[in-house]
Amino acid sequence: MEQITVVTLPDQKLLDAVSPLPEGMRGGVWDCVGRPAGVELEEIQMVVLPYATRIGNLVAVRGATNLRLVQTQSTGFDAVPELVGKDVAVASASGVHAAATAELAVGLVLASVRGIAESVRDQAKGHWNPSRWPGLADRKVGIIGVGGIGEEIRRRLDPFEVEMTRFGSRSRIDEHGRVRGIDELLALAPGLEVLICIVPHNESTHHLINAEVMAALPDGAVIVNVARGPVVDTDALVAEVASGRLRMASDVFDPEPLPAGHPLWKLPNALIVPHNGGNTNAFPPRIAALLKRQLAAVSRGILPENVVRTGTRLG
Template sequence: MSADHSGSAVRPLAWLPIPPEEIEGLPEGLEYAYWNGGPDYPTDPARCAFYCVPYLSGPEVGARPLPGMTGLRVVQALTAGVDDLLPAVPLLPPGARLCNARGLHDASTAELALTLTLAALRGIPRFVRAQDAREWRQEFRPALADKTVLIVGYGAIGAAIEDRLTPFECARVVRVARSPRTTARGPVHPVADLPRLLPAADVVILATPLTDDTRRLADAAFLGRMKDGALLVNVARGAVVDTGALLAELESGRLLAALDVTDPEPLPAEHPLWKAPGVLITPHVGGPSSAYLPRAKALLRDQLSRFALDEPLRNVVVVA
């Protein structure tokens, strides 16, 4: 804690996208300001030491105050992925830490992954359209039971997805991650094993971060190894999938897809993916749910307490 010219202690300032009075238990040794991406800043950005990026604000808004934040020590994202913020790291003062929100969206995103999987397999979009047309259309549809599910990206969200798959009597759940390891549930295979694992999967769920290694991971070769009639579910980032290659597979009728994220995003109204056969699209809503706010408050309360006490922060992704 520094002092001003009068000798009075100056408390470090935190900018929060949630009104601080709505977060119980914030440490008293800090000063707080509320900013959720509006055109006007609550204080001089140079005073900000801890900056929590407004949720769902977009990279342009979230990065806008960073050039003026010359005293910044922490950037806290409220997303698990920070690919949108990484280009702004060179703008940060040396030593500033960028932290993600690992754990915040696990339950909500895993719920959506399961929802998309079940809805696509059981043909829910077709039944909704039939309901709109007041038509009674019975048909046989694939069940999730007895299927082999491949989870690509077995981190916290991937594990939460498997938690929710467990009661559905899948024949097998196969796990893939950048770092192979053994868990209580079984092995986690390396990404290099994907060519061998893909042909056996009925459902492939993408839950991997977007990095240089995973950009367009699901390319024409990846999709071509999936079995006929298999379902691709993407709750990761849109750019993990080669959109052109996926469109070719959908238009041929060989694969199905359920996508919470797309490339480009938002998906333009004229984009052919909207009308591709066998695709279910939701508008990147894996995180926004009733689970978000209480968990976001808990994360901020914990990180700010650590920051105030100069203790190690959680989920540090990169240091400027």
């Protein structure tokens, strides 16, 4: 590929974190909303998108007529290819958030199966309420997704003495044992007490956890979503959780942000986290390290890491 020599970062702090830039490369600051600073719009060849910003707010990026590569700061890249068009390559931040998202997934599972959310509510009322909760040891846990984050979740759950079933796009054997195909989920759902979702959102995973799958889960099962909101059918989820039959602990929602007055807010079986999966103090140094590697590569005309869509302009 041809060298990339002009890049923008979404804020000065991140530009400083990746500086000095590789020899021959110039950098500017652009939040993809206003005007870029330090470089001209028509010069920009690579853009690092802001973190945790709604993609629909970044349409100004289309004005960068020489744009060749967009780099996200998230593992997911939903709607980014549609935002920039087929000519522009897209790279994700795969790996940067794996540890943080995995630890939140495990935390959500523990909070739900040990009744921690209920204890917090009891504390606010000064109510001493000893109860027997399912716990995590000996529970039957399904992990939907065997990518980088799915593997980190598997690794962290292993010491908890759970009975684990992993689901991938197809049935196979890997170094950790059997991976079930996603087409087996419905048949195996009755044996799963905890179901963790960590798959990308696309046409094949939209509403993957639907009313039929939920109905097949046993009473008291917990759905944990650290993937994307639309992977789970929200209406079906509300119905099952409101009935008291299922529990949920989720970092992502559809719609998102979860609107005020949404029924999930008031359901006692629901634990809500505002999309904090990768947002820990581990994030800044890890994203800076990835971006330094990406800039070093593209400045030498080398394909960067985590390219999820190669555009015609990348060369």
